[in-house]
Amino acid sequence: MSLAPKLAFRNLIHDRLRLIATVIGIVFSIVLVTVQMGLYVSFERMITVMIDHAAADLWIVPRGTKAFEDPSVLDERERFRALSVAGVASVSPLVIGFANWRAPSGSTTPIFMIGSDPRGEGLHPWNVIEGKPEALAMPGAVAIDRFYFDRLETTRIGEYAEIGDQKVQVLAITDGIRSFTTTPYVFAAIDRMRAYTGTAANKASYFLVRVTHGANVLDVRDRLRAQLPDVEILTTAEFRERSADFWLFGTGAGAALFAGALLGLIVGTVIVAQTLYSSTKDHLNEFATLRAIGSSGKYIHKVIIFQALLSAVIGFSIAAVIGWIVVHATADTALPVVITPTMTAVLLLLTVLMCVLSAVSAIVKVMRIDPAMVFTR
Numbered sequence: 356m357s358l359a360p361k362l363a364f365r366n367l368i369h370d371r372l373r374l375i376a377t378v379i380g381i382v383f384s385i386v387l388v389t390v391q392m393g394l395y396v397s398f399e400r401m402i403t404v405m406i407d408h409a410a411a412d413l414w415i416v417p418r419g420t421k422a423f424e425d426p427s428v429l430d431e432r433e434r435f436r437a438l439s440v441a442g443v444a445s446v447s448p449l450v451i452g453f454a455n456w457r458a459p460s461g462s463t464t465p466i467f468m469i470g471s472d473p474r475g476e477g478l479h480p481w482n483v484i485e486g487k488p489e490a491l492a493m494p495g496a497v498a499i500d501r502f503y504f505d506r507l508e509t510t511r512i513g514e515y516a517e518i519g520d521q522k523v524q525v526l527a528i529t530d531g532i533r534s535f536t537t538t539p540y541v542f543a544a545i546d547r548m549r550a551y552t553g554t555a556a557n558k559a560s561y562f563l564v565r566v567t568h569g570a571n572v573l574d575v576r577d578r579l580r581a582q583l584p585d586v587e588i589l590t591t592a593e594f595r596e597r598s599a600d601f602w603l604f605g606t607g608a609g610a611a612l613f614a615g616a617l618l619g620l621i622v623g624t625v626i627v628a629q630t631l632y633s634s635t636k637d638h639l640n641e642f643a644t645l646r647a648i649g650s651s652g653k654y655i656h657k658v659i660i661f662q663a664l665l666s667a668v669i670g671f672s673i674a675a676v677i678g679w680i681v682v683h684a685t686a687d688t689a690l691p692v693v694i695t696p697t698m699t700a701v702l703l704l705l706t707v708l709m710c711v712l713s714a715v716s717a718i719v720k721v722m723r724i725d726p727a728m729v730f731t732r
Contacts, residue, residue: 359654359658359661360661362658363658363662363665364661366658367662367665367666374666376626377626377670378669378673379626380622381626381666381671381706381710382670382674383626384622384626385670385671385674385702385705385706386674386677387615388616388705389678389692390692391612392612392616392698393678393682393693394612394690394692395609395612395613396695396698397692398603399599399603401533401534401535402423402535402603403423403598405469406591406594406595407591407595408478409449409478409591410447410476410477410478410479411563411564411565411591412564412565412566412572412575412590412591413566413572413576413588413589413591414590414594415429415433415434415437415446415564415583415586415587416429416587416589417429417560417587418585418586419587420597421597421601421605422598423598424451424467424536424598426453427560428555428559429559429560429561430558431558433562433585433586434559436583437579439582440579441575442566442567442570442571442574443566443567443575443579444566444567444568444570445475445476446563446565447471447472447475447476447477447562447565448471448472448477448545448563449469449470449471449477449545449559449560449561449563450469450471450545450548450549450558451467451468451469451560452467452548452551452560453465453466453468453552454518454551454552456507456517457517457518458509458516459508459514459515460508464506464507465538466518466538466540466541467534467536467539467541468518468541468548468551469541469542469543470543470544470546470547470548471545471563472545473488473489473544474489474492476565477563478563479542480498480527480529481529482529482530482532483498483527484501484528485512485527485528486498486512486525486527486528487527488527490526490527491526491527491542491544495522495524495547496523496526496527496543496544496547497523497526497527497541498525498527498528498541498543499525499527499539499540499541499542500529501528501530502533506539511525513525518541518543519550519553521550523543523547533689535690545559564579564588573590576589576590660711660714662714663710664707664710664711667706667710667711670710671702671706675699682694
């Protein structure tokens with residue numbers, strides 16, 4: 356090990372209590388930022404989960420639609436007009452809406468229903484762990500997620516309930532399809548869905564467009580916009596962004612998560628900056644000695660930066676372990692914390708940057724030392 360890192364390491368471990376305080380500050384900051392950003396990523400994914408899993412290149416939505424969970428109706432005539440546009444391979448209707456689920460005990464709970472043709476393209480249940488998606492073609496069949504067993508008072512496939520005074524049977528069970536609004540998702544065939552929600556047979560909430568092989572999606576979108584002026588034509592990415600923007604920023608949820616992450620970063624930076632500054636101040640005589648014997652400013656900078664980097668590595672390693680524990684502890688909750696490899700890399704960079712910036716104040720103090728002070732001790 357070269358002298359600069361060795362000196363930095365010995366400076367850190369010389370006062371173990373100060374080192375522990377520094378590491379705690381870093382860990383607190385990074386864990387708080389990790390949890391807040393993990394919740395943000397999880398929330399965003401849950402907001403757009405239906406859009407991401409739909410078999411659609413383009414969405415035909417009622418004008419003014421703010422998000423996927425904003426049920427309005429379109430006329431079936433729009434579907435046939437869309438089918439006449441060059442480059443359109445198929446147009447599948449999708450019906451969404453709220454309804455009430457009545458369990459065998461008589462208790463009711465609100466649900467959010469999604470209906471499409473189980474034999475065609477559209478939006479079908481995924482991650483099916485019991486039964487098959489094709490079973491929704493059977494009369495009264497529905498699919499639910501196991502996460503909502505307690506809410507829906509259902510524990511296994513084949514059980515019965517009621518939706519809108521009509522008997523339904525659970526014939527498919529999924530795993531991991533959760534609603535960010537906590538209202539359970541329930542899948543059904545589109546014809547039954549219309550009956551449950553009182554939607555007319557010639558109406559739909561959205562039309563899902565698949566373009567022909569080799570067709571340019573944006574060109575087809577522009578042609579559809581010209582042909583269908585009374586509705587909006589959005590790509591999957593556009594509809595995804597619109598839904599995320601509405602729920603994250605239109606409702607203030609995203610701003611709250613960002614504020615929490617920023618608070619953690621500020622608190623951690625202040626703690627680390629103060630600790631590194633105090634540690635450096637306690638070693639002013641040593642740094643003055645280095646300057647008196649001819650050490651360059653660059654060398655002293657390296658020592659202090661190495662101290663910051665060592666603190667960053669130790670703090671981030673502990674924070675990463677705590678983050679992993681939090682991810683597994685929240686995996687089966689309504690809003691699990693999600694940490695991606697990209698987020699981990701960004702957090703590592705953020706930790707290093709935070710520690711290095713915190714070392715700047717210490718560097719400024721050291722560079723103002725008069726080397727002559729070492730001879731007056």
